[in-house]
Amino acid sequence: MVELDTTIKNRAGIHARPSAMIAQTAVKFTSRIFLEKAGNRINAKSIMGIITLAASYGSKLKIIAEGVDEQAAAETIKALFDSGFNEELG
Amino acid sequence: MIGNEPKAFSVLDLVDLDLKEQNALSLKCIAGRAGLGRPITVPDLNRPGLALAGFYESFAWNRLQVFGRGECAYLVKLDAEGSRQSVETLFSYQIPCCIFTNSLLPSESFLAAAEAAGCAILTTSLNSSEFSGRVIRVLSDIFAPKTTVHGVLVEVFGIGILLVGDSGVGKSETALELIERGHRLVADDVVEIRCVNGSILMGQGANKVIGHHMEIRGLGIINITHLFGVGAIRDKKQIQLVCQLEDWNPDKVYDRIGMDELTTNILDVKVPKLEIPVKPGRNIPIIVETAAMNERLKKMGYHSAKEFNQNIMRWLESENARALYFSRDDY
Numbered sequence: 001m002v003e004l005d006t007t008i009k010n011r012a013g014i015h016a017r018p019s020a021m022i023a024q025t026a027v028k029f030t031s032r033i034f035l036e037k038a039g040n041r042i043n044a045k046s047i048m049g050i051i052t053l054a055a056s057y058g059s060k061l062k063i064i065a066e067g068v069d070e071q072a073a074a075e076t077i078k079a080l081f082d083s084g085f086n087e088e089l090g
Numbered sequence: 091m092i093g094n095e096p097k098a099f100s101v102l103d104l105v106d107l108d109l110k111e112q113n114a115l116s117l118k119c120i121a122g123r124a125g126l127g128r129p130i131t132v133p134d135l136n137r138p139g140l141a142l143a144g145f146y147e148s149f150a151w152n153r154l155q156v157f158g159r160g161e162c163a164y165l166v167k168l169d170a171e172g173s174r175q176s177v178e179t180l181f182s183y184q185i186p187c188c189i190f191t192n193s194l195l196p197s198e199s200f201l202a203a204a205e206a207a208g209c210a211i212l213t214t215s216l217n218s219s220e221f222s223g224r225v226i227r228v229l230s231d232i233f234a235p236k237t238t239v240h241g242v243l244v245e246v247f248g249i250g251i252l253l254v255g256d257s258g259v260g261k262s263e264t265a266l267e268l269i270e271r272g273h274r275l276v277a278d279d280v281v282e283i284r285c286v287n288g289s290i291l292m293g294q295g296a297n298k299v300i301g302h303h304m305e306i307r308g309l310g311i312i313n314i315t316h317l318f319g320v321g322a323i324r325d326k327k328q329i330q331l332v333c334q335l336e337d338w339n340p341d342k343v344y345d346r347i348g349m350d351e352l353t354t355n356i357l358d359v360k361v362p363k364l365e366i367p368v369k370p371g372r373n374i375p376i377i378v379e380t381a382a383m384n385e386r387l388k389k390m391g392y393h394s395a396k397e398f399n400q401n402i403m404r405w406l407e408s409e410n411a412r413a414l415y416f417s418r419d420d421y
Contacts (some may be wrong), residue, residue, distance in 0.1 A: 013406035016347045016399040024343055047346055051402055056410035 002074040004063045010084040013057050019050035020084040025080055031067025033077065044077065057090045099232055100130040101187045101210050107228065109203045115224055117189070117212045121201040123258045125210035130154065133229035135222055137161065138188075142168065142176050151183035154225065157190045158218035181207035189225075191218040202281050234284040235357050243276040243293040243327060244268050246382035250327035252293060252361075253378070254279065255335035259368055264302050264335065265373035274324045275314050278304045283329065285357040294326035301325075331385050333378055338369035348384075348395035 006013060014022075026033045026044040033044040035053060037060070042049035044063070053059055061081070065074040099124065105117045105126070119126060136153040157165070175337055181203050182330060187210040190196060196204075196211065204211045214221050241254040243267040253261045269275050277295035284292045296300035302314045302323045315323050332354050344367055345352075354363040364381055368374060384394060 013410065015402045015406060016349065016395070020223045020347045023346065054406060056406040056408070056413065059365060059413070 001064065001066045002070045004074045004078045006061050006063060006078050006081040008055050008057055008059050008061070009089050010087040011057050011090040012087055013059075014050060014053065014055040016047070016051065018087070019047050021085055022039065022050055022077060022080060023047045025076060026073070029065070029067070029073035029076075031065045031070045031073045033066075033073050034064040036062040037065060078086050097271055098131075100126065100132060101212075102126040102127050104130060104228075105188075105212065111229065113224055113228065113387040115221065115228065116215050118214070119210055119212050120195070122187075122204040122207070122209045124208040125187060125204075128186050128210065129182070130229070133226065133233040135225065137218075138180060141163065141180055144176050144179075146179060149183070150377065151185050153186070155180075155185050155188045156218060156222065157188060157194065158198070159192060159194065162190065162194045162196065165196060165200060165362050169199060174199070174203070177203050181209055185209060187212055189214060189221070191216060193222050231284065231286060236282060236284045236288050237283045237357055238296055239283055239356070240279065241281055242278050243281045243329065244378075245274040245276060245324050245327050246379055247273070247386060249331055249382040249385050250276070250329045251378060251382060252329050252332045253335060254332060255368075256337075258307075259335045259337060260374060261335060262306055264374045264378060266304065266306060268378060269314060269318055269322050271375060271379065273379075274322055274327075275299065275302060275304070276324050276327045277313075283356055285359055291329040291331045291356055291359050291361065292326050328354070329361060331381065332356075332363040333381060334363060335368050335374065337364060338367040342367075347399070349399060 012016065012018075022035075023045055034041050035044045035050060035054055035055075036042075037053045040053060041064070042053060044050065053061070063074050063077050063081075065071070065077075067073070100184045104115070105119060109115060128233065131152055134150070134153045135156050136365055137158065137160075138149075139161055141149050142161060165177070166175075177200060188196075188204065190211070193215045193366055195213065197410060201211060216224070239252065239254065241252050242261045243250065244250050244265050245251070246263045246268055255261055265275060265278065280296040281293045282296040284294075286292050289328040303311050304314055305311055334354075344365060352363045352365065353360040355361075362385065366374060366377055366381075387394060
């Protein structure tokens with residue numbers, strides 16, 4: 001199991017478009033991938049789940065991956081957060 | 091798409107058109123049958139008043155010549171004066187045909203001139219304005235740009251949906267299930283599309299005889315009208331949405347939110363398009379049905395995906411404000 005911490009860097013937070021980008025990236029891996037915020041853990045392959053986290057600008061998330069490609073999965077998702085989803089950064 | 095071969099539309103084709111009540115032209119040919127084969131090349135009319143008066147400059151001879159009460163009265167006057175010159179000049183042009191409205195009958199000498207020139211004389215019981223309106227509508231329909239597309243056209247909840255995709259992807263089966271669910275078939279396999287008014291795409295079956303039949307693999311040819319009743323079919327329908335069915339491609343990113351709107355171009359008209367991946371266990375008819383309802387919502391001004399995202403953005407913003415207020419970065 002791999003756990004990485006990340007912070008939301010884009011000003012608008014995780015709305016529909018970023019969450020779709022996360023889910024579409026996550027489904028490419030076979031590992032089970034989760035996002036955790038303030039104790040809530042959701043499946044990173046579900047768009048609706050990600051939106052439910054209400055991850056606004058500056059909030060801290062934990063990326064958890066478990067499976068054969070866990071390292072790559074966690075790092076790719078983290079890179080996505082770090083890039084700010086090609087949106088305006090705060 | 092298959093190109094269409096330009097076929098000349100003759101005067102006989104115009105007389106032969108099978109049009110319903112409020113569109114009927116009620117044309118009859120009373121003289122000059124030899125001229126019924128003349129082609130109609132432009133979807134326009136001309137009132138030949140000026141020509142009859144002897145003014146032949148910029149005479150629109152290639153249009154249908156419509157004679158109303160005024161022109162007729164003038165012909166009577168010419169006849170009484172024994173002047174034949176302008177009528178003879180009129181028929182020296184290759185005019186497509188002359189149409190007399192209000193069931194007016196031209197004089198014997200006029201008919202004889204037409205017969206000699208081999209130009210068809212038609213009459214209609216309609217008055218001039220009504221006839222002009224109808225014939226222009228009919229002709230612009232006939233002269234509209236058209237194309238044929240391989241696909242199935244169905245009407246779902248009032249929305250005309252063109253299902254396209256490779257052979258064997260399940261277009262006909264999807265349409266069959268939609269018909270079973272109470273929707274209507276417009277055309278299967280070959281859909282003829284006309285661009286009316288430059289912005290409306292009208293789709294219909296390419297051939298009336300084989301219309302409303304479907305080929306289902308394993309069943310053969312079936313007659314939808316007989317199997318499901320007249321309520322399950324429709325002659326033509328505006329195409330408002332294109333659903334492209336394709337085999338599920340694991341490497342392709344399919345739209346999961348619905349905020350980016352794809353369109354496709356048919357005869358230079360933009361139509362909204364959805365790409366629907368097909369794989370076992372996905373119920374395509376239900377997806378198409380929902381797409382139709384969603385399209386109706388959009389037309390009514392409610393865009394589900396956009397509205398949804400706006401709500402989320404608002405919510406995220408308030409969460410953000412609250413987090414700032416409490417100065418807790420773990421919130």
